[in-house]
Amino acid sequence: MQLSFRATQRLSRFLTAAVLVFAGIFALFPMVWTGLTSLKLNTDVITAEMQYLPHNPTLENYFELWSRKSFVTLFGNSVVITFMTVSLCLLVGTSAAYAFSRYRFTGRNAALVGFLLIRMFPMVLMLIPLFIIMRNLHLLNTRVGLALAYTTFLLPIATWMLKGFFDAIPPDLEDAARIDGATRAGAIVRVVLPLAAPGVAATAVLTAIAAWNEFLFALMFTTNEASQTWPVGLHLLVGEEFNLPWGLLSAGGMISIAPIIVFFVLAQKSLVRGLMQGAVKG
């Protein structure tokens, strides 16, 4: 039996929708499951019969997490370090990306490749040299030290991303601003950066996500609990084998993603525009 064109179209739309719904459920289910578990007491988590919905929903896990003495410190450290890392990456990355985009100088290509090369090394290889440098500079156990360490591996990505956005902005616009009397720096701040705002927002969000979730450096470069970050604290909450506090852990997971979701919502418009620009640019 041969299907009519309209029937084929309908079937195609139905299959597309089915695949998208399946993919959506597949992607969202772990998060929904984590959210539901965070609302259960441990006795409702470990049961012979699976409970999908909490029978006695409670926020006790969130309250308990909040009441722990280290919670505020861990969370605060992560917020400050993420803010510093994003600021450093944007500040240095914007300048570097602009220079790579607009100037032709000796060693430009080598420098660009060099930036990428840094990303190709496993982070664990950078641990010992960075540790020794930070120890000699008395930067171990400091927020600045961690922010600088994160910048070492996030700055190359930020620079490459921003360079792509600057490349897409015609230099003629800057020339026009300079003819109107703007300095080079003035043209950047008043003309280029506003046009590149979606790209800057996208770079900021991706950098923030990476810095917020970073675990290895945060564990290696801190030797006291007052300087640890949220991912380290969460990892220690997970424990090893014994007595996993599933409810607390799920609450911690939900809290971990909350700041990133808030940041994403705030920057959503610019971010999507920025990602689309990057996607179609050729």
Place this chain on the structure above:
Amino acid sequence: MSKLTRRDFLKGSAAATAALAGNTLPGAARLLAQDNPTVDYWHGFIAEFVHAGFEVVLEQFHQANPDITINPLTVPNSEFMTKFTTSVVGNAAPDTTMAAPTRIPDMVAIGGLQDISGRVSEAGLMDAIPAAHWDGATIDGAIYGVPSFMFVDWMYYRADWFEEAGLDPPTTWEAFTEAAIAMTDPENGRYGFGMRGGNGGQGFVTKVIEAFGSPIIDDMGQPAMDFDKAVAGLRWYTDLHTEHGAVPPSVANDSFRQLMEAFQTGQTAMLWHHTGSLAEMRTVLGEEGTFSTALRPQGPEKQIASATPSYNGISMPGDGEEDASWEWIKYWSEVDTQVNFLELTGYFPSSALVAEDERVQGNPLYAAALATVNEVGPPTRFPGSPGWERNVVLPNFQRVLLGEITPEDAVEIMMEGLEEAVSG
């Protein structure tokens, strides 16, 4: 439009960077005070109840040694060696650290642990702690760690179910099979034995094989598996699932958490683990009545069990902190410290003197560990053993459970893998 000059831009950038750095740069370096030394201690007490026990030990040590401050740091087990190695190479290792016996050779090789043989001998600790417990921290005759507590293998069983069935906990492998079959009632979701067929199950397989009379390596560190005895052991163990259906059908995927929760929610009657999980069992199932502890069963040649000590060692103490570091790790070997820690965590003492302590003798839950601790040694270890167990023993054990290969096939593959692992 006001002009933004390059100088203004650079000034602004510098000011912003300075503002970010403000108040976050470290203060003056820590001054070491020899009269009031601070001792750094890295440990892996992560689980809440274990950490609570550790806090009590800290408080008691502080009361006994008010001049010494302990600065503890929890390090996740999985990242311990990376952090420790980085710190040793960077000359910033802690004064003292917890050390697992499997890691001590590597920690010594990078210069991360000090030889404390002289201090151990002077303090008379060799008399208090059985000789076998020192082996894991002794390299070429030098001692690098003091045993602080032990993980002693034992068995949990549902005392209420056994009482209901009029059975005693099994003491031999044959009785174990009978009990596992008797306790199995799949229609009501009950199985006799929670077998670890997922990650971590490899350690049980090698212990079963040894208990059936096949060593893994000989005294020279060469492969020494006996094919027939190893097959007999593996067949008995896997038959509990493939022939008798006495373990949950999910066995090949069951690891520690699945097994603990299956036991706690009334799905299995017996479970093999060690003393480290006692506190959790008590918390979930109550002090007595529902569950109890028993010795692991005897195989044809020996008990299917081991006792693994954990050690504390001195790493890189600062000037004037050597004696304080020693006081701290020595404190862990004292009877009172070990019994208090046992009561709070279930982590079993390494000192032979605790056998005479009323708090230990008077608690029937500890009887199985007391009977086991001095009868068995640490699990078999050789260079390459973790990889061989994980990559050869476990997957082939799982294939037998799934009916893909026979125990004979699996043992043959294990023996070939062992040859490769030992030859490096």
